[in-house]
Amino acid sequence: MKALRGQLGIYEPKDESRNRAELSVDNVSLSFGGLMALSNISMYVKTGELLAVIGPNGAGKTSLLNCLTGYYRPQQGIINFNGEDITGLPTHELVKKGIGRSFQNIELFPGMTVLSNMLLARHIHSGYDFGSACFFLPSVRREETRHRKIVEEIIDFLEMQSIRKKLVGSLPYGLRKRVELGRAIALEPKLLVLDEPFAGMNLEEKEDMVRFLLELNRTWKQTMILVEHDMSVVMTISKRVVALNFGEKLAEGLPEEIQNNEDVIMAYLGDKTEI
Amino acid sequence: MKIRKIDSTILDEMKKMTLPQILRMHAGHLPAEYTAIREKAYGKWEIRNWKDYFSCVKRTGLGLIQLGFRRGENLAIIMDNHQEWLFAELGAQALGGITLNLFTSAIASELAYGLNRADAAYVVAQDQEQVDKLLEIRDKLPFVRKVIYIDPTGMRTYEDPWLISYKELIALGKRLENDDPGLFEKEIKKGKTDDIAVMIMTSGTTGIAKLAMLSHANFIDIGRKWIETAPIGMNSNWLSISPPPWIVDQMWGVGVALAGAMTMNFPETPDTISEDFRELGPHVIITSSRFWEDLASSIRVKINDAGFVKRLFFSKAESIGGKILDLRNENKKIPFRLKLLQEIASFTLYRPLLDRIGCSQLESAYTGGHPVSPDVIKFFRSIGLNLKQCYGLTEAGGIFQVQPDDEVKAETVGIPLPRTRVKISENGEVLVSSASIFRGYHKDYDATESAFEEGWLKTGDAGYLDDDGHLVIIGRKEEIIRDKEGRAFSPDFIETRLKFSPFIKEAVIFGEGRPYITAFINIDMGNVGNWAEDRMIPYTTYTDLSQQAEVERLILEEIGNVNERMPEPMRIRRFLLLYKLLDADDEELTRTGKVRRRFVYGLYLKLIEAMYNGKKQIDVKGKVHYRDGHTGSIETTVRILDA
Numbered sequence: 040m041k042a043l044r045g046q047l048g049i050y051e052p053k054d055e056s057r058n059r060a061e062l063s064v065d066n067v068s069l070s071f072g073g074l075m076a077l078s079n080i081s082m083y084v085k086t087g088e089l090l091a092v093i094g095p096n097g098a099g100k101t102s103l104l105n106c107l108t109g110y111y112r113p114q115q116g117i118i119n120f121n122g123e124d125i126t127g128l129p130t131h132e133l134v135k136k137g138i139g140r141s142f143q144n145i146e147l148f149p150g151m152t153v154l155s156n157m158l159l160a161r162h163i164h165s166g167y168d169f170g171s172a173c174f175f176l177p178s179v180r181r182e183e184t185r186h187r188k189i190v191e192e193i194i195d196f197l198e199m200q201s202i203r204k205k206l207v208g209s210l211p212y213g214l215r216k217r218v219e220l221g222r223a224i225a226l227e228p229k230l231l232v233l234d235e236p237f238a239g240m241n242l243e244e245k246e247d248m249v250r251f252l253l254e255l256n257r258t259w260k261q262t263m264i265l266v267e268h269d270m271s272v273v274m275t276i277s278k279r280v281v282a283l284n285f286g287e288k289l290a291e292g293l294p295e296e297i298q299n300n301e302d303v304i305m306a307y308l309g310d311k312t313e314i
Numbered sequence: 315m316k317i318r319k320i321d322s323t324i325l326d327e328m329k330k331m332t333l334p335q336i337l338r339m340h341a342g343h344l345p346a347e348y349t350a351i352r353e354k355a356y357g358k359w360e361i362r363n364w365k366d367y368f369s370c371v372k373r374t375g376l377g378l379i380q381l382g383f384r385r386g387e388n389l390a391i392i393m394d395n396h397q398e399w400l401f402a403e404l405g406a407q408a409l410g411g412i413t414l415n416l417f418t419s420a421i422a423s424e425l426a427y428g429l430n431r432a433d434a435a436y437v438v439a440q441d442q443e444q445v446d447k448l449l450e451i452r453d454k455l456p457f458v459r460k461v462i463y464i465d466p467t468g469m470r471t472y473e474d475p476w477l478i479s480y481k482e483l484i485a486l487g488k489r490l491e492n493d494d495p496g497l498f499e500k501e502i503k504k505g506k507t508d509d510i511a512v513m514i515m516t517s518g519t520t521g522i523a524k525l526a527m528l529s530h531a532n533f534i535d536i537g538r539k540w541i542e543t544a545p546i547g548m549n550s551n552w553l554s555i556s557p558p559p560w561i562v563d564q565m566w567g568v569g570v571a572l573a574g575a576m577t578m579n580f581p582e583t584p585d586t587i588s589e590d591f592r593e594l595g596p597h598v599i600i601t602s603s604r605f606w607e608d609l610a611s612s613i614r615v616k617i618n619d620a621g622f623v624k625r626l627f628f629s630k631a632e633s634i635g636g637k638i639l640d641l642r643n644e645n646k647k648i649p650f651r652l653k654l655l656q657e658i659a660s661f662t663l664y665r666p667l668l669d670r671i672g673c674s675q676l677e678s679a680y681t682g683g684h685p686v687s688p689d690v691i692k693f694f695r696s697i698g699l700n701l702k703q704c705y706g707l708t709e710a711g712g713i714f715q716v717q718p719d720d721e722v723k724a725e726t727v728g729i730p731l732p733r734t735r736v737k738i739s740e741n742g743e744v745l746v747s748s749a750s751i752f753r754g755y756h757k758d759y760d761a762t763e764s765a766f767e768e769g770w771l772k773t774g775d776a777g778y779l780d781d782d783g784h785l786v787i788i789g790r791k792e793e794i795i796r797d798k799e800g801r802a803f804s805p806d807f808i809e810t811r812l813k814f815s816p817f818i819k820e821a822v823i824f825g826e827g828r829p830y831i832t833a834f835i836n837i838d839m840g841n842v843g844n845w846a847e848d849r850m851i852p853y854t855t856y857t858d859l860s861q862q863a864e865v866e867r868l869i870l871e872e873i874g875n876v877n878e879r880m881p882e883p884m885r886i887r888r889f890l891l892l893y894k895l896l897d898a899d900d901e902e903l904t905r906t907g908k909v910r911r912r913f914v915y916g917l918y919l920k921l922i923e924a925m926y927n928g929k930k931q932i933d934v935k936g937k938v939h940y941r942d943g944h945t946g947s948i949e950t951t952v953r954i955l956d957a
Contacts, residue, residue, distance in 0.1 A: 040370075041396045042464045042480035044355065191356035196467065201585035203357065250468060258470040 047192050049227050050259040059121055060086050060137065060229040060262035062107070067116030069102055069286075076102040077113070077286045084230065089256045089263045091277035093270070093297070095306055098283040100266040101143060104234055107264070108140045109133045120230070134163055139228030141219040143235040143266075149208030153199060153218050154190065156207055160225035161186040193221050197251060213244035220251065224261075231255070233265040237272055245272065252276055274298065282306070317547035317597070317677075320574050325538050332505035332530040333568050334371065334408035340575055341368030348549055348575060351397050354582035354590055362397070364575070370397075370484075372498045374405030377487030379497070381460050381478070383436060385410035385504070388513070390434035392416045392425065392444045395554040395580050398464050398480060400567055402438045407511050407530070408502045414513040414525065415559035417905040419898065422447040426454045431525055432513055432756065433457050438480070441465035445477060452476070507531045512568070513756055514561055514708050525756035528564075532711040536565055536750040537573030539731040543716065545677040548575040550597040555587050560906055562600050562682070565712030592672035599679050600704065600713065603686035603810070604907055609671060610690050611816035615841050631659035635696030643723070664698040673699055680704040682713055687814040688724035695722065703727045705787060707773055709765060711750030715785055726784035736785060737770070743791050744777040745770035776804075793911060795826040801883045803831070805911070808876070808884060815872040816841045820896050822909055823886070824922050830887040832925040834918070835869055836895050842868070857950055860891040866955055873957045886957045888925045892918075893950050899939050925954055 062084040069077040077099045084090050092100050105111040107118060109130040118126045120136060128136075139160075147156050165186065167179045194203050197217055202210060207218060216236060223231055236252070237245050253276055255261040267273050273280060273294065280297040282289040284306040290297055297303055328336055340350070341364045350367040352359050362370070378389070389406040391413055393399045403413045414432045416425055418440050425447055429437065437458055439445050445463050448455070463469055464480045490497065511533060513525040540546070552571055556562045571578050581590040617628045634655045641648050668674045679701045681691070686703060694701040705727035706713030715736065717728030730736045734748040747770045754762035765772055776791040788794065789804030796802050805823035812821040812833070820836035837860050846853055846865065853859040869891060877885040896902040902914050915922065924932040936948040 040353070040398060041355075042398055042466070042484070044465070044467075046466070188356065195356060198583070200357070200582045201589070254468055254470075258468075 044192075044195055047196055047224075047259065048189055049192075049224070050261070058086060058229060058260060058262075060084065061121055062230060062264075063119045064103075064107070065117045065119070067103075067106060067113045067118065069099075069106060069111055069113045075286050077106070080116070080283075080286075080288050082281050082288065082291065084262060084264060086262055087256075087260045088279060089252075089265070089277050091273045091280045091294075092264060092266045092283065093268070093273055093280055093303075094283035094289070097285070098306075099286040100283055101234055102286075103283070104140065104232055104264070104266060108138055108232055131163075134226060134228075137227075137229030138232060139223045139226035139230070140232035141216075141223045141234060141236060143238060145212075145215050145219055147207045147215060147218060147222070150206060152204050152206055153194070153210075153221075154203045156218060157190045157193065157222050157225050158186060160222045161190065164227065190221075190225055193224050196254075197221050198247070213240045216240065216244075217248070217251075220248075224255070229262060231261055231263045233263065235266055235268065237267060237269050245269070249276060270298075317545065317550055319541060319547040325541065325573065328534050328538065328573055329531075330507055331534065332407065332502070332507055332509065333511055333533060333572055334375075334404050334502050335505060336534070336572050337364075337368055337371060337404055338499070338502055340364045340572075344548075344575060349577045350575075351400070351578050351580070352551075352594075353397050353580040354586070354593075357582075359579075359594075367400075370401045371404045371408065373484045373487035373491060374398075374401040374480075375408045375487065375501070376490040376498055377483035377485075378405060378409060378411075378436065379501075380486040380490055381436065381483070383409055383411065387435040388412045388414060388432050389436050389438065390414045390416060390429050390432060391438045391558065392418055392420075393438065393440045393464065393558060394418050394584060395558065395563070396440075396464065397578075397580055398438070399558050400578065402462075403512070403568060406436075408498065408505065410501070410505060410509065412510050412513055412527075414515065415557075415564070416515070417557055417559050418444060419905060421899065422451045426451045427523075428515055429455055429458060435459050437461045439463045442468040445469065445472070449474070449476075505530070507534070510753060512564055514564060515559060516708055524758055524761055526708045527753045527756055528708075528711055529753050532750045532752060533565065533569035534573055535733075535748070536711045536714070536731075537569035537571075539714075539733065539750070540570045541574040543731055544598060546570070546574060546576060546598050550574075550576045551579055551594055551675075552576055552598060553579045553581065553587075553591055553594055553596045555581060555591070556601060557905075561706070561708040561712050566600070569712065588672070592670070595672055595675035597675055597677050599676060600682055601680075602907065603681050603690070606681050606686060606690050606694065606701065607813055610693050610814075611838070611841065613667070613671070614816050615844065619844075627663055631663040632693070632696055634659050635664070635698065636692065639692065639696050660698060667697060668699060676700065678702065678719075680713070680716065682706060687810045689811075689814045691722075691724055705785065709752045709771055710746050710748070710773070711752060714746060714748060714750065717784075721782065721784070723780075723782075723784055726780060726786050728784055730785075736779075738778055739767060739770075739772070742776045742778070744773040744775050744785065744787070746773060747771065795823075797825050797831070797883065798827055798829045799883075803884045808833075808880065808886070809909075811876050811879070812873070815875075817845065817868060817872055820909065822896070822911065822914055824915070824925070828926055831884065832922070833873075833886045833889040834892045834914070834921070835873075835889055836892055837865060837869065839895070856895060857893045857948060860893055861950065861953065866891060866953065870955060870957065877957060888954055888956055890921065890925065890952050890954045892921075893934065893948055893952055894936060894938060897939075900937075921952065929954055 064080060064082050067077055067080045094100050106113045109128055112127040117124060165182055167182055171179050194200060202214060207215060236248055256263055277294055280294050281291045282297055282303045289302045289306060290300045344364045346363045348364060349361050350364045351362040389411050391399055391402055406413050416428045435457055439448060439461055448461055461477050462480055462483050463477060466479050507530045509530055510527045511530045512528050515523045516526055552566055554563050567578055579594055581587045617625060638648055638652060638656055679699055682704045691701055702717040702722055704713045705715040714731050714734045715727050736746050739745050751771050774791050776788040776794055778786055780786055789806035794802055794804055808823050809821045812818050817838055818835055819838040822834040823831060825831040839856055842859060842865055851862060851864050853862060859865060873886055898905050903909055931951055931953045933951050938946045938948060
C-alpha cells in the first residue's frame with residue numbers, strides 16, 4: 040500500500056550512536072606544487088546538520104570534499120570523524136567509517152542498469168563469502184533479498200521506478216544525478232557528501248532534488264555536506280554555510296548572514312573599477 | 315487458469331444488495347486463491363485476497379467513523395490509481411456515504427469548485443502535492459473537516475491538525491474494530507441498493523461541470539450486464555489505468571470487478587504503466603480512443619525506423635490481415651492459401667507484436683469515450699487483436715453499447731447490452747433506457763429534468779441505426795455544424811480522421827456559418843521531432859518546430875490524404891499549425907482530453923477570423939498557464955496555409 044511506503048528501512052529508528060556524524064577539520068592545507076588549493080581551513084559538522092560549502096570557481100570546494108573523502112591527502116592539518124583521526128585514510132576505509140559521496144561529474148557505470156549500480160553500493164554491507172555465493176546458499180539468498188528491498192525502497196523514495204531496469208548510459212543528465220544520490224544513500228552513510236547535486240539541472244529537476252534532500256535531512260536526520268553554486272537553493276535548504284575563495288575560508292554562518300557578508304559578495308561579484 | 319464465470323444465482327442475489335454488501339459476501343465465501351487486488355510496489359506485485367480487501371475497507375470505514383463521519387455525508391477522493399481509492403470509496407459507502415473522485419491534475423480552483431459543489435466533509439488526497447493545493451484554498455472549504463493523505467513522503471513536517479495520514483486512519487479503525495467488532499457489519503446492513511453510491515463530475519466539454527449521481531443498483535446492474543456479455547470471469551485481470559474520476563474505472567472497479575469477483579490490478583506509478591501492462595497481460599481493457607491512436611502511431615513510427623526485412627514482414631502481414639478482415643466482413647469464404655499465410659504471419663509477427671505491447675492475453679479490447687478512427691480499429695484487428703468500439707456515457711452508468719464479436723463493422727458502435735433499449739428520437743438524437751441510468755444531477759433539478767425525454771435518457775449525441783440495428787454515432791448533437799449553404803457536417807468526424815496521422819496530435823475544425831471548413835492542427839512533438847531530426851532540420855521549442863516550412867509541407871500532405879477521402883463539402887480548405895499544444899491547464903481541453911470547442915473558439919477568434927479573410931500570416935500574443943500558478947507568454951507569427 041502506498042500509504043505504508045515512504046519509510047526507508049535504512050533510516051528506521053536505531054540507537055543514536057549509529058547516526059552519529061561529528062566531523063571536524065583543523066587547519067587543513069593542500070597544495071599542488073606551488074598552487075595552494077586549500078590553506079588553513081577549519082570547520083565542523085554536527086550530527087543532523089546540512090552544511091553547504093559555497094564559493095566561486097576554483098575556490099577549493101571540491102578539493103576540500105576530496106580531502107574529506109580520501110581522494111586527496113592534505114599536507115597539513117587533521118580531519119577528525121566521530122573522535123577518530125581519518126586524515127589520509129583511503130577511500131574504501133572511509134566508506135566503512137560512514138562517509139558516502141556523490142560526484143560533480145557523475146561517476147556511475149553507464150553500461151549497467153540503475154538497479155545494478157545501486158546494488159553495487161550494498162557490497163560493503165554484504166556479509167557472505169565467496170564460497171557460499173558460488174552455491175547461492177539460502178543465507179546468501181536471504182541477504183540478497185534484504186539488499187534488494189533496501190535498494191527498492193530508495194528507488195521508490197527517489198521516484199525512479201520507471202527507470203530501474205534502464206541502462207544508466209541511456210538516461211538524461213538530471214536522472215543520472217538522481218541515481219548517484221540513490222547510490223550514495225544505499226551506502227547507508229552517517230555523513231553524506233554531495234558535490235554539486237544540482238549542476239546542469241532544469242528547474243523541475245532542481246525542485247525534485249530539493250524535495251529529496253529536505254526529506255533526507257529534516258525527516259530522516261541525515262547529516263550532509265553539500266557543495267553548491269546555486270545560491271537560491273543553498274539559501275532554501277542549508278542550516279549553515281561555509282564560503283571559500285582562493286583556498287581560504289571567507290566566512291561561516293547562517294544563510295542570511297552569508298548572503299549579506301561583504302567579502303562573499305565581493306568574491307562573487309568582484310570590485311568596482313573605473314573604466 | 316481457465317476463466318470461470320461467477321454463479322448466475324449469486325449474480326441474481328446481488329440485485330438487492332449494495333456494493334459493500336457484495337464485497338462482504340465475496341470475503342465470506344471466496345477462498346484465498348481468488349485475488350481481489352494486485353498492486354505493484356517495490357518492483358513486485360503484492361497480492362490481496364477478498365478477505366484482506368474487506369478488512370482494509372472495514373478499517374478505513376471504521377477509521378472514518380472515529381473521525382466523525384456520519385451517514386449521508388460525502389467523501390471526496392483526489393487520487394491516482396492506487397488500491398486506497400477503492401478502500402476509501404467502499405469504506406465510505408458502507409457508512410451510507412457518497413464519494414466523488416477528482417483529478418489529481420486539477421488546479422486548486424477546480425478542486426474548490428468540485429469539493430464545494432459536493433459538500434465534501436472529508437477529503438482523501440494522494441500526496442503532498444494535493445495537500446498543498448488544499449491548504450492553499452482552505453478558507454474556501456468550510457465544510458471539509460479533515461484531509462486524509464495517502465503518501466507520507468514529505469508530510470512529516472506538517473503539523474496541521476486538519477491533516478491525518480491514512481496509516482493513522484487505519485490504526486484508528488483497527489482500535490474501533492477491537493472495541494466494537496460488529497459495528498461495521500451493522501452499518502453495512504443499513505445500506506439500501508437504491509442509495510446513491512458515487513457522484514461523477516461530467517467532463518464539461520460544453521460548459522460548467524455537473525455532478526451525476528449513480529446508485530449502488532446502477533453499478534450492480536451494469537456489472538451484471540458486462541459479466542453476461544464479455545468473456546470475463548473470476549480472477550480475470552483488469553488493469554486500472556484510466557483516472558478514477560472517469561466513469562470507466564468507476565464502472566469497472568466498483569461495478570464489474572466487484573460483482574464478477576475479478577482482480578483489480580494497480581500499476582506502480584503512472585510512468586510505469588506500459589511496463590506493468592506488459593508484465594500483467596490484462597484479460598480485458600476499455601480505454602480512450604487516444605490510447606489506441608497513440609499505440610498505433612508509436613508502432614508505425616517504430617516500424618518505419620526498423621530495418622528493411624522487418625518493414626517488409628510488417629507490411630505483408632498487415633495486408634494479409636486486412637484482406638482476411640475484408641473477406642470476413644463481406645461474409646465470403648477465406649481461401650486456404652490466405653489462411654496459411656495468416657498462420658505464418660501470426661507466428662512471425664502478430665503474436666510477438668501483441669506480446670511486446672502487452673496485449674497477448676486480451677480476450678477483448680474496447681475503445682470508447684470518443685469516436686476512434688476506423689483505420690485504427692482496422693489496424694489492430696488486422697494484427698489479430700479483438701479491438702471493438704463501445705459507447706456509453708456517465709449518465710447511463712457507463713458503457714452500454716458494444717460491438718458483438720462476430721459482427722464488427724468499422725463505422726458502428728454495435729448493439730446494446732442485455733436489458734438495455736436504444737432508440738433514435740425524431741430529431742435524430744440517441745436515446746437510451748435501462749436500469750443503470752443515473753439518478754439525476756446533484757442539486758440541479760432543471761438539468762436533471764432536461765436530461766430525460768419521456769423516461770428515456772437523452773445522450774446528446776446524434777446518430778442512426780443501420781439495417782442490422784447497429785448504432786452509428788455521428789457526433790455531439792450540439793456540435794453538428796452547418797456551413798453557410800446549410801450543409802451539415804460533424805467536426806468530430808473530420809478530426810478523428812486527421813488524428814490517425816502519427817504527426818497530428820490534436821485537430822480542431824471550424825466552419826459554422828462559414829463558406830468553407832478550416833482547422834487548427836497540433837503537431838505531435840515526439841513524432842514530428844524525430845522526423846525533423848532524421849532530416850537534419852534544427853528546432854528548439856514546440857512553437858519553433860510547428861512553424862518550420864518543412865513541417866508545414868508534411869502536415870499539408872497528411873491533410874491532403876484525409877481530404878481525398880472526404881466528400882467535397884467536408885474538405886479542409888485552410889488551416890494553421892497552432893503555436894502551442896492545447897492544454898487542460900489552459901482550459902482548452904477537459905481533464906479527459908476532449909477539446910472544449912467553444913472555449914477554443916473564444917480564445918482564438920482572431921486566428922479563426924484570419925483563416926476566413928484571406929490573410930497569409932498573423933502575429934499572435936498568447937498566454938500559457940503553468941500548473942504551479944505561473945503564466946508565461948508567447949509571441950510569434952503564425953502562417954495560414956491553403957490545403
